[in-house]
Amino acid sequence: MGDDDGIIARMFNTKALLGVVVGVGASKASSGGVALQPGSLLAKVSGLTLVQPSETQAANITSRDIVSASPESLEPHHIQMLLSLLEKNPNPSDRVQVLVTLGNAAAFSVNQDLIRELGGLHVIAGLLSDPLPEIRVQCLNALNNLSMNVRNQEQLKVYVPQVLELIEMSPVNSDxxxxxxxxxxxxxxxxxxxxxxxxxxxxxxxLLVVSNETLQTQVLKVLVNLSANPDMMEDIVQAQAPASLVLLFDSCTNTPVLLRLLTFVGNLQDLDALGPGRRGAAAQ
Structure with missing residues (x-):
């Protein structure tokens, strides 16, 4: 019993130390040892002797126990293993958890560069076409953090048409x-x-006339950014706007929405009056 306790203690100490454990589902095997997923992060670093699970046990060993305690402390091999799991593990709940972990890690600039250097941008973006909405949402959330890096944007730009299609085809006000x-x-x-x-x-x-206030705000952030660019002026003024758009210019409209709407229109007026030398206000 003492040996088993020692093994289990070592296992959980390692999990706490690394902060992220992928693909691990620990259970006691019939021989009294601990069954770990071969190739998992814990199996590679803990020093434990692996007990090869039976087919029945293997079905129960997934990455449900992913832990993301300190995403800023991830090392390159941790990121690489997460990306590998994202590619090879078809389990939807595992993929969601890995995407959340990578998204949290991507909040730190050092990891934004690391994920790009490891080819992770295209691995993550590959899930934009996943059939499950939850996976696509977490994929977009991870890409959002990664896009705060200018060098990452150069690679992510190829996915803009796919993201625009998601907006057009998804339910209004959806995640x-x-x-x-x-x-x-x-x-x-x-x-x-x-x-x-x-x-x-x-x-x-x-979208401005059919969406809720949260989505209206986000749409206007994009429109304000576009309207601050003189080269986008012609495309904006020639776009077909719904007649009901004018109803948003009302005191009953949510204040943050109205302020951004006025900024958007103000940018267009400034650029039209002052010419291409003037750049309007960007979204806040």
Whole structure:
């Protein structure tokens, strides 16, 4: 009994030390040892002797126990293993947890560079077409954090058409629309990739009149960014806006929404009056 306690203590001490444990589901095997998923992070670093699980046991050993205690302290091999699991593990709940972990890690600039260098941007973005909405949402959330890095934006720009399609095809006010617009907000902060969104300006304007205040705010952040670019002026003013858009210019409209709407219109007026030398206010 003492040996078993020692093994289990070592296992959980290792989990606490690493902060992230992927693909681990510990259970006692019939021989009294501890069954671990071969190739898991814990199996590689704990020094425990692996007990190969039977097919029945293997079905119960998943990555449900992912822990993300200190995402800022992840090392390259931890990130690499998370990306590998994302590619090879078809279990939806495991993928969601790995995406959450990678998204949390991507809040730190050092990990933004590391994930790019390990080819992780395309691995994560590959799940934009996953059939499960929850996976697509967490994928977008991770990409949103990763897009706060200018070098990452250069790779992520190729996914703008796919993200725009998600906005168009998803239910109004859904988490998918909101997460997609958040990503586009980051990608439209500079002028570099705004031209990729010009064909969707009518879509953005239409969303303003059918969405809730949260989504309206996010749509307007994108529109304010676009309207601050003189090169986008013609595309914006020629876009087909719904007639009911004027109803938003009302004191009953939510104040943050109204302020951004006025900023958007103000940018257009400034650029029209003063010419291409003037850049309007960006979204806040």
């Amino acid at each position: 998918l629309q909101l997460a997609s617009l958040r990503l586009l907000t980051n990608l439209s902060v500079t002028n570099n990739h705004q031209h990729l969104m010009k064909s969707s300006i009518t879509l953005f304007l239409s």
